Amino acid sequence: MAKGRIDLLQGTLDLMILKTLSWGPMHGYAVARWLQQVTDDVLRVEEGTLYPALHRLEELEWVESEWGVSENNRRAKFYRLTGAGRAQLRASLSDWSRLVETVGKVIGATARPASGVAV
């Protein structure tokens, strides 16, 4: 994989995980399923890559984990947002919106640049 794509993907994945967990504590599979549902399966990520991301977020203390019991009575590791994670989510969301807005302006522009070098 090219280097540029990983970074973009990773940052985006982090944001999506944080956003997902903002609904409440979930285990990893629930996060995967939820992402799948809201994106209508459009976003095909290898599901495994979710876990290093979760552990990294835990290292950053944006999420914390606890072993609990799943809906079908299995031992599962539940993640939830910490205070720092919530703050990070807010910052990332506003960054994301600005990025989307800015990129949108460029892409949606109708006028040609005012001055430029003649070709």
Place this chain on the structure above:
Amino acid sequence: MTPPAWRRYIRFWGEDVRADVDDELAFHIEMRTRDNVAAGMTPDEARAEALGRFGDVGGIAGECRTIDDRVQRRRRRVELVDTVLQDVRYAARSLARSTGFTAAAVLTLALGIGATTAIFSVVHGVLLRPLPYPESERIVRAWQVNAEGNRGNVSDANFADLRAGSRSFSALAEMALSTAVSVTGGDEPVRVPQARVSREFIAVMGVQPARGRAFLPEEQQLGGPPAVLVSHDFWTRHLGGGSDAIGRTLTFGDRAHTVVGVMPRGFDYPAGAQLWVPREIDPLNTSRTAHNFQMVGRLADGVSIAQARADLGAVARRVKQELGDATWMVDADVASLRDELVGGVRPALLVLLGASAVLLVIACANVANLLLAKAATRQRELAVRRALGAGVGRLVQQFLVEALVLSLAAGALGVVLAAWGVRLLVALEPGNVPRLGEIGVSGMGLAFALGVAAATAVVLGLVTATRGSDDDLRASLAEGQRSSSGGVSSQRTRSALVVVQMAMTLVLLVGAGLLARSFLRLLAVDPGYRTDGALVLDVALPWPEDDAAGRRQVALYDELRSRLRALPGVRAVGGINALPLVWGNYSDGTFLILTRADEMGDIRDIREAIPLFEQLRRDESRIGQASYRVAGPGYFEAMEIPLVRGRLFEDRDGYDAPHVAVISETLARTRWPNEDPIGKVIQYGNMDGDLRAFTIVGVVGDVREASLTAEPQPVFYASYRQRPSGASRFNFVVQRAGDPAALAAPAREIVRSLAPDVPPRIRTLDEIVARSIADRRFSLVLLGAFGSAALLLAIVGVYGVISYLVTQREREIGIRIALGARTADVRRLVVGQALRTAAIGVGAGVIVALAATRLLERQLYGVRPSDPVTFMAIVSLLLAIALAAAWLPARRAARTDPSSVLRQA
């Protein structure tokens, strides 16, 4: 929202990262498989699809584990810091609560740490620190060695041969220190030590003058312009400390010297020298046996001391082979300058360092006892914490932290005590300890104190943790309410600590006792003269170059004597060139016994007489050995040295009268065992170049000259009125009825009026004697102080443990009383236990002391290291102390009210 801190730790004992990650991933795949099956796939398809969607399971698990390991390591660190901080806060709070305990423990430890640090600072400053010269480890002293194997000074000729023949030195110099010359030309006349140094001296030391310049070649030759280098101290004190000092003229030794340079601050070699002048300005002495110079050298690159010794020795043996009897030099020796400077005080300082370490051990034992007592009162707290799941490691950590807090506080206080102690040590004037002026508690001393404090903390923490927690925990949980203190093992530990304390205290006290006894012996030594009631005026004149100068010196001394004699209360005044117990200026040599006064014929020049000397001294019956002193009329009276036979110097023994001599009893007894020495004619011109013969007229009592402990040596006394050239340095002794110090001011005034350029040094004879044993007093005072401190701590230790044991046995004692034990029985019970503990300690101490006091052997006088009187006295003292310390608790035990104790059960 941050979760409470403790939640972070819950899972971390025994968490298994590997299994957790595997579980987590397996759960995911299992869930996906289930969902797939629910969606209609066969189980196999479902699982394959789940795995495919997941990706590389192994790789992802590895990635997760790496992250988790990192997280866990960080959390453990944070946790350790957290708990240590928690423990520190807890320790500080609990120490602050029990003020009495804390004060006692901190003071006790500070005493030990302070004493050890102070002595270490002295040891470091004196023994370990390099000399303040570049590559100082290459600077060496060198000696010629005589047939008896003794190191000695060199003569000019021997030095020249050694220097020319050896290849091991980049520079080799000879030098001679005069302990006093009178100097004018500075801001006022002063007397200071002066060194005459040969050409390569500056190269040997590797230090250039800080101001001005070193000697020029033309200043380092016979008859060259007299030049002088001055010390930094002399420059600031007597030359105003300005740049105009260079070029000023200083007159001493009948020469006007130009100041050419100022040596840097801290340059102090030979020790005490304030002025350095070129040796070459005076003619070389052709005598092979005029051993007037010390040798210093700088080893050439890559040459070891052993190599230099072998090289120089080979040269010496070659010279001996060529010259035969003409030289006494048969070999040579080389040693490091630093070892040579400080070697003499090393054993004494190391003994003191050891003693201070022993004191520290005693202090530690005491504090360990206090900590154990304190731990005993915390049994229930510890038991509860243990029951709640605190690990042993965690509890040990807490004890360590507590001991560390205590020790660091003690260390801080100890450093203050040490700084104060070092000043006290220096003020005590240990006498012969070199480099003392440079000493303070240095960075090295601070580091040492910190190290000692930390080591102390570890020892204390481990002792209390191992002895104060485990057994006691079990015991207190089992015993429940009834017991307020520790189990059997803790009791045994505390008794063992008292045993250690008693033993170590005994070692210190025996050491101090031995030193005290030998000091008393020393004070009781009869030096052969009266030491009280006499004032000494030490004057230094230029060496009289000719007959006229000699006569002027005689006239000056005669006048000084009669003026001093006229002071109120003065009984006798005399003088001598080298006073007993004052180092330096001593000379000795071989004299010839003549058959008649004119046996040497008309020879007046010593150089012409040398062949005759050499010829006569081959005959054993014609020669003798003695110390050569120049005294004069009044000296023996003023010192109260008794006349044994014949007569003393009298007024008729003037400059032009026949030369007479007085000898000591030992010389008379050893040289003329079966004859009367009076009337013997002696040729001793080799001492001062004057070939007029002496006639022995009297025999006087022996005097201890070199030290109070050294046996009297044979002495030959001439008179300053006939042999002035040996008396340019002279000590007037003024004996009076009352306090001699009262004479100091008028005596100084008399010298000023007669010889304004000769500032005298004035001391009492008592001070001189005291100074000569100052090093012994120093060791005695320190060891005595350590011993007393140890004794105090031992009393506290015994008292503490016995009171504790009494509390322990309260019930038993109550029952005994209820069953009819009498007060005396109970007392005997308690005191007996104390004495048993003390006796074990004392016994162990005696064994250790018998080995340890051998280190003191060299510092003892008239007392053997195993002196039974000292041992008995100290043993009785310690047992008596133990008895006394046990008495109060014993009385308390005897008053135990049986009913109240029994009711508690």
